[in-house]
Amino acid sequence: MRQQQLNKDAGFTLIELVMAIVVLGIVGITTSKFVGWGATYYVDVSERQLVLDDSRFVIERLTRELRSAVPYSLRTLNDTDNNTACIEYIPIVxxxxxxxxxxxxxxxxxxxxxxxxxxxxxxxxxxxxxxxxxxxxxxxxxxxxxxxxxxxxxxxxxxxxxxxxxxxxxxxxxxxxxxxxxxTTPVSYCLENSKIYRYQGYPAAVDQFNPTELKAADDVSYSLMAENVSNSVLTEAPFHVDSHASLLRHGQVAIYLEFSRLTDNNESMFFHHLVQIPNAP
Missing domain, CATH: 2.40.30 (Elongation Factor Tu (Ef-tu); domain 3)
Known part of the structure; x- marks a missing residue:
C-alpha cells in the first residue's frame, strides 16, 4: 500500500511543468542571442578585414608602381558626372x-x-x-x-x-x-563608381583616355584591383599630382581613398597616402 502511494506522488505538477517551460524558454532565447551576437560580430570583423585588405593591396601596388614612373608622365582625369577618376603614368623600361x-x-x-x-x-x-x-x-x-x-x-x-x-x-x-x-606603353588606375581597375597595353596619346575609351582600345587588358570604394569625385578626387622637379626627384602623388563596408555605408575607412616620385628628368 505504501509503495503504491509513493508511485502516485512521483510525477510533476502542472505548475512545475509551466515553470520548467518558462525557464527553458528564457535559457533558449538568451543562448540564441549570444550565438546571434557572435555570428554578427564574426561577419562584421570579416567585412572590415575584407575592406582593409582591399585598401592595402591597391595602395601598396599603386605606390610601388608610381615610384618607377617616367618623370612628368603622371596625369589625372576626373569626370564628376560619371563619378570616375583616373591616374595615368608610364613605367620606365x-x-x-x-x-x-x-x-x-x-x-x-x-x-x-x-x-x-x-x-x-x-x-x-x-x-x-x-x-x-x-x-x-x-x-x-x-x-x-x-x-x-x-x-x-x-x-x-x-x-x-x-x-x-x-x-x-x-x-x-x-x-x-x-x-x-x-x-613603351602607359598604365592607368581608374576609379569607376565603387571599383578600381588597372589598364595596360594601350598606346600613349596626347589626350588622356577615359575608362570607356580604354576598354575599347586595341590589345588593352584590365584587372579589378579594389571594390567598395565610396569616393565622390565631385567632393574629393582620389588622385592628386604635385610636380616639383629637381635633379633628385620629380614630384609627389597624393592618394585619397574612402572604403565603405558592405552592410553599413555609414561606416567608412579613409586613407590619405603620399607617394614620392624619385625619378628626375
Missing part, C-alpha cells in the same frame, strides 16, 4: 645616361647612349630626354620624346650603344644630368 645627343639647334638621326645595366634598348620603343611637362612625354611635337627605329649592338670597349631614328631629330632641351628614359 630602362634608364641611363646619353653621351652624344643632337641638342637643338643641331640635328642627327642617331644618338649615343650608355648601355643600361638591366634590360635592353629595343626598336619601336620611346625615349624621353629631359621632360619637364606632361606634353614633353606624350606629345612628340615637344621634341623631348622620340620613337627608336633601330638599335646597334653594344660596344664592348666603353659599353656605349647607338640608336637610330627614322629621320633626323633635334632635342629641344638637354638634360642637366644627361639622363634618358626608355618606355
Amino acid at each position: 630602362t634608364s641611363a645616361k646619353y653621351l652624344d645627343a643632337p641638342i637643338s639647334p643641331t640635328s642627327s638621326s642617331s644618338l649615343t647612349l650608355v648601355s643600361p645595366t638591366s634590360g635592353a634598348i629595343t626598336a619601336a620603343s620611346q625615349i624621353s630626354i629631359y621632360p619637364t611637362a606632361v606634353a614633353d612625354v606624350y606629345n612628340s611635337a615637344s621634341q623631348q620624346t622620340f620613337t627608336i627605329d633601330s638599335v646597334d649592338a653594344v660596344d664592348e670597349d666603353d659599353e656605349s650603344q647607338v640608336i637610330h631614328f627614322a629621320a633626323s631629330i633635334s632635342i629641344g632641351q638637354g638634360s642637366p644630368a644627361s639622363r634618358y628614359y626608355q618606355w
Whole structure:
C-alpha cells in the first residue's frame, strides 16, 4: 500500500511543468542571442578585414608602381558626372645616361647612349630626354620624346650603344644630368563608381583616355584591383599630382581613398597616402 502511494506522488505538477517551460524558454532565447551576437560580430570583423585588405593591396601596388614612373608622365582625369577618376603614368623600361645627343639647334638621326645595366634598348620603343611637362612625354611635337627605329649592338670597349631614328631629330632641351628614359606603353588606375581597375597595353596619346575609351582600345587588358570604394569625385578626387622637379626627384602623388563596408555605408575607412616620385628628368 505504501509503495503504491509513493508511485502516485512521483510525477510533476502542472505548475512545475509551466515553470520548467518558462525557464527553458528564457535559457533558449538568451543562448540564441549570444550565438546571434557572435555570428554578427564574426561577419562584421570579416567585412572590415575584407575592406582593409582591399585598401592595402591597391595602395601598396599603386605606390610601388608610381615610384618607377617616367618623370612628368603622371596625369589625372576626373569626370564628376560619371563619378570616375583616373591616374595615368608610364613605367620606365630602362634608364641611363646619353653621351652624344643632337641638342637643338643641331640635328642627327642617331644618338649615343650608355648601355643600361638591366634590360635592353629595343626598336619601336620611346625615349624621353629631359621632360619637364606632361606634353614633353606624350606629345612628340615637344621634341623631348622620340620613337627608336633601330638599335646597334653594344660596344664592348666603353659599353656605349647607338640608336637610330627614322629621320633626323633635334632635342629641344638637354638634360642637366644627361639622363634618358626608355618606355613603351602607359598604365592607368581608374576609379569607376565603387571599383578600381588597372589598364595596360594601350598606346600613349596626347589626350588622356577615359575608362570607356580604354576598354575599347586595341590589345588593352584590365584587372579589378579594389571594390567598395565610396569616393565622390565631385567632393574629393582620389588622385592628386604635385610636380616639383629637381635633379633628385620629380614630384609627389597624393592618394585619397574612402572604403565603405558592405552592410553599413555609414561606416567608412579613409586613407590619405603620399607617394614620392624619385625619378628626375
